[in-house]
Amino acid sequence: MSASNIHEDQKYIDGLAQNNSFVIRAIYDKFAPKVIGYVCKNSGDREQAEDLVQEVLLVIYDQAKTKNLQLTCPFDAYFFLLCKRKWLNILKKSSLQEVTINEEIVSANEPVQEPVLETETFATRQSLYEHMFQKIGDVCKELLTKSFELDSMEEVAKALNVTYGYARKKKSLCIGKLTKMIQESPVYQNLKT
Numbered sequence: 514m515s516a517s518n519i520h521e522d523q524k525y526i527d528g529l530a531q532n533n534s535f536v537i538r539a540i541y542d543k544f545a546p547k548v549i550g551y552v553c554k555n556s557g558d559r560e561q562a563e564d565l566v567q568e569v570l571l572v573i574y575d576q577a578k579t580k581n582l583q584l585t586c587p588f589d590a591y592f593f594l595l596c597k598r599k600w601l602n603i604l605k606k607s608s609l610q611e612v613t614i615n616e617e618i619v620s621a622n623e624p625v626q627e628p629v630l631e632t633e634t635f636a637t638r639q640s641l642y643e644h645m646f647q648k649i650g651d652v653c654k655e656l657l658t659k660s661f662e663l664d665s666m667e668e669v670a671k672a673l674n675v676t677y678g679y680a681r682k683k684k685s686l687c688i689g690k691l692t693k694m695i696q697e698s699p700v701y702q703n704l705k706t
Contacts, residue, residue: 517595518585519583519584519585520585520586522584522586522587522589523583523584523643524536524537525540525588526573526577526583526584526681528540529573529577530574531578535571538687540588543589544554544588544589544592545566547589547593548562548565548566548592548593548597549562549563549566550567551593551600552599552600555604556604557600565596565599565600565603568599569592569599569678571593572632572636573592575639576636577637580635582628582631582632584628585628586628586684591632594629595629595632598629598633613693621699634704637704641695641698641700641704642695645691645694646691647693649690649691652683652687653683653686653690653691655673656669656673656680656683657684657687657688657691659673660684666680666681666684669684
């Protein structure tokens with residue numbers, strides 16, 4: 514993506530990624546009130562809205578750190594649409610009987626759809642990975658966690674008090690098991706389509 518396609522509001526993404534408290538405060542002051550108002554008008558309360566804002570900011574932070582998120586639309590439209598969609602999914606899951614949705618026009622900019630979809634897909638993948646990681650068993654979890662934390666498999670083997678050959682073989686088996694579990698998940702199948 515060329516630098517000319519990157520929106521000037523990229524500063525908010527960069528500030529989040531750098532954990533810049535000034536930028537984070539600006540996001541809360543400038544963009545959160547719109548989300549809070551929307552949630553409160555649509556079967557929610559202030560506490561739920563604040564939780565939603567935090568969850569969405571964490572997803573954006575994760576994507577900015579791991580995928581180098583490049584914003585091609587106004588942050589306001591991107592952030593609001595992510596929050597709105599997440600809130601609608603929460604309402605759908607909780608199957609509230611009387612849900613009143615007061616629609617607002619997010620933005621006339623079509624480019625907001627693509628980054629929102631990318632972020633939602635990223636969040637779904639992260640959630641799927643974390644869910645399956647918790648299911649793979651304690652030995653695999655410990656081995657994979659150590660291999661993420663340490664620089665070499667020699668260090669992993671030493672930390673776990675196992676041989677280097679065992680650590681390498683077990684890591685390969687654990688990754689294979691985790692991959693298979695993820696690929697067999699209905700969530701993964703939905704992501705592919």
